[in-house]
Amino acid sequence: MAKVKSKWVCQNCGYESAGYLGKCPECSSWGSFVEESQQVSENTAMLANDIKPSLITDIQVGKEIRVSTNISEFDRILGGGLVQGSIVLIAGDPGIGKSTILLQTSGGLASQGKKILYVSAEESAGQLKLRADRLGIVNENLYIYPQTNLECVKAQIEELQPDFVVIDSIQAIYSRTVTSSAGSVSQIRECCNILMQIAKTKNITVLVIGHVTKDGNIAGPKVLEHMVDTVISFEGDKYKSYRMLRSMKNRFGNTSEVGIFEMSANGLKEVVNPNQLFLNERSQENIPGTAIIVTNEGTRPLLVEIQALVGATPYPSPRRVANGVDFSRLLQILAVLEKRVGLNLSKQDVYVNVMGGIDVDEPSADLGIALAIATCARDVVVDSQTVIIGEIGLSGEIHPVNNLEKRLNEAAMTGFKKAIIPYANKDITNPKIKTVPVKRLIDAISACISPQQE
Numbered sequence: 001m002a003k004v005k006s007k008w009v010c011q012n013c014g015y016e017s018a019g020y021l022g023k024c025p026e027c028s029s030w031g032s033f034v035e036e037s038q039q040v041s042e043n044t045a046m047l048a049n050d051i052k053p054s055l056i057t058d059i060q061v062g063k064e065i066r067v068s069t070n071i072s073e074f075d076r077i078l079g080g081g082l083v084q085g086s087i088v089l090i091a092g093d094p095g096i097g098k099s100t101i102l103l104q105t106s107g108g109l110a111s112q113g114k115k116i117l118y119v120s121a122e123e124s125a126g127q128l129k130l131r132a133d134r135l136g137i138v139n140e141n142l143y144i145y146p147q148t149n150l151e152c153v154k155a156q157i158e159e160l161q162p163d164f165v166v167i168d169s170i171q172a173i174y175s176r177t178v179t180s181s182a183g184s185v186s187q188i189r190e191c192c193n194i195l196m197q198i199a200k201t202k203n204i205t206v207l208v209i210g211h212v213t214k215d216g217n218i219a220g221p222k223v224l225e226h227m228v229d230t231v232i233s234f235e236g237d238k239y240k241s242y243r244m245l246r247s248m249k250n251r252f253g254n255t256s257e258v259g260i261f262e263m264s265a266n267g268l269k270e271v272v273n274p275n276q277l278f279l280n281e282r283s284q285e286n287i288p289g290t291a292i293i294v295t296n297e298g299t300r301p302l303l304v305e306i307q308a309l310v311g312a313t314p315y316p317s318p319r320r321v322a323n324g325v326d327f328s329r330l331l332q333i334l335a336v337l338e339k340r341v342g343l344n345l346s347k348q349d350v351y352v353n354v355m356g357g358i359d360v361d362e363p364s365a366d367l368g369i370a371l372a373i374a375t376c377a378r379d380v381v382v383d384s385q386t387v388i389i390g391e392i393g394l395s396g397e398i399h400p401v402n403n404l405e406k407r408l409n410e411a412a413m414t415g416f417k418k419a420i421i422p423y424a425n426k427d428i429t430n431p432k433i434k435t436v437p438v439k440r441l442i443d444a445i446s447a448c449i450s451p452q453q454e
Contacts, residue, residue: 008033012213013222014185036180066252067163067205070108073261073270074101077232077245077298079253082109082164085203086252087196089170089225090245091210091218092234097243098209099123100131101234101261101268102166105207107137109164115141117162121148121172135267148182150175150191157198167195169209170224192227225249236263237357242277243268244358247298257298275303275414278356289376292387292416293368294407295360301403301410303387305355306365308372313349324354325369326361333370333392340396341442343377364401366392367420367444374445382448386418387411396441400424408433420444 008017010033015026023030066081075081082088092098106116120128125144132138143160147153150173157165167173173191174182181187192208199206208228210218218225225231231249236242245259260277261268271277279292289308294301306325313319322330330352337343352369354360367390375382382388389407391399400422401407411419412432419435421428426437438444 006035006037009036009180009185011185014189034180034184036178036184036186067109067112067114069105070111071101071105071270073259074105074245076300077247077250077253077257077259078230079250079257082205082207083229083252084205085199086229087192087199087206087208087227088230088232089208089210089218089228090232090234091212093212093236096234096236097261097263097268098234099168100135101245102168102207102209103128103131103137104135104267106142106164106166107132107135107139110137110139110141113141114163115143115160116164116166117143117145117156117160118166118168119153119173120144120146120168122169134265148172148174150194154194154198157202157204161202162204165195165198165204165206167206167208169211171211188224192224196227240357242271242356254298258300258302274300275410278302278304278358279414286381286384288379288381289372290384291368291372291375291382292384293360293365294387294389294411294419295362295365296403296407299403299406301407302358303411303414303416304358304360304365306360306368306372307353307355308369308376309351310345310348310373310377313347318345318347319349319351321349321351323352324357324359325352325365329363329366330369332394333366334373336392336394336396336441337370337374340440341374341445343374345373345377348377363391363399364389366390367398367441370441371420371444371448375448378449380449383418385416386420386448387416388420388444388448390420390422390438390444392441398422398424398438398440398444404428405430408435420447 008020010024012029012032013027015024021033024032066083068075068081090098106118110116125146128144145156170188171183174187175190178186178190195206212218229251233246233248235244235246241263243261243263247255247257260271260274262271291306292303293306294303334345338345368388370392371382371388389401393399404425405428408419408430412430419433421435421437423437423439429435436447438447
């Protein structure tokens with residue numbers, strides 16, 4: 001006989017306790033514990049397993065280990081395509097386009113003769129058919145299965161023997177072996193574990209859609225991200241039409257890789273030239289407080305415009321506002337400008353914004369942010385045909401950056417004529433763009449400001 005045992009589980013991090021706790025000792029969240037029950041068998045027998053260890057030299061890898069999705073931007077962040085037998089987690093805000101991108105991917109795979117099982121736990125078959133008609137997806141290799149029970153899904157996988165399985169979404173799927181409701185930590189962990197076993201033992205690629213919390217983190221326990229092979233974050237500004245797929249974890253490729261799409265009535269379309277997307281609204285006039293930087297998103301260089309606004313404050317404490325850049329990094333840059341350059345900002349409000357809604361976390365954007373603030377404070381301009389690349393140290397020195405050759409090539413292809421770079425990277429040049437190496441922040445400001453403006 002199996003006895004029922006209850007436990008209290010934090011719905012944010014998965015921490016388990018024998019009794020109720022008001023505050024989780026793991027993630028410090030309040031009121032997140034929910035009682036869950038599980039059946040524990042007194043006589044648990046080990047399952048038979050006929051898999052034996054193999055020498056690494058005897059393991060044969062097929063030539064078609066990767067399968068293209070027919071979407072080049074998606075293949076980019078996957079490292080060249082979907083790996084057979086892998087499990088991929090795609091997470092993002094509601095309505096961002098997770099179901100759309102996976103339905104388009106399913107259509108592309110089905111057109112190659114692959115058999116797809118699309119498990120819809122949140123929409124009916126008729127609703128998915130409407131979206132498929134809008135996207136122009138009609139293929140006999142694509143099976144739609146509206147089901148929330150994992151045991152039924154497993155039975156259909158045994159019967160159909162598909163090449164790819166799409167789960168939309170993991171929070172709506174439940175297993176009968178766990179008595180808690182769908183979406184709980186125990187259900188998500190158990191369902192993901194079963195799907196992982198199916199993927200590895202049957203060599204079936206599983207794509208899973210996951211929800212995010214109000215803080216933007218993937219819903220469910222953190223162990224969910226460790227169990228899957230690839231974690232992809234679907235980002236985008238609700239006021240913009242473009243969407244960004246970012247690889248957060250990839251066992252088969254580079255991390256922090258980015259794919260850019262544009263949402264249209266006919267689905268997600270790939271953006272061939274993302275720099276044109278981010279710079280199309282840029283004014284060609286020289287305006288104080290603007291600078292163009294070249295940031296790296298994975299292996300792709302992107303040109304982004306940084307805008308700064310500096311003005312006198314009527315309040316005792318000046319405001320510091322950062323949109324798209326790290327706030328602590330902005331405070332560090334302001335401290336360097338005051339100490340090493342002599343720019344008094346103690347009674348000035350400072351606003352920094354990254355155009356296009358993209359987030360820039362790379363240190364190579366430091367010099368562009370500092371020059372945008374300095375030029376706005378002194379009411380001078382940076383040439384619109386100049387790009388800024390460099391990391392700032394606490395003593396005001398400019399540190400070298402990686403992949404400078406790719407950055408310069410991208411800037412030259414976009415039409416820029418001049419680049420301010422770190423002095424340590426002075427040996428890296430490009431015949432199509434003039435480079436100005438600088439050692440210190442004050443030298444970079446002097447290189448940007450012409451004698452007529454001083």
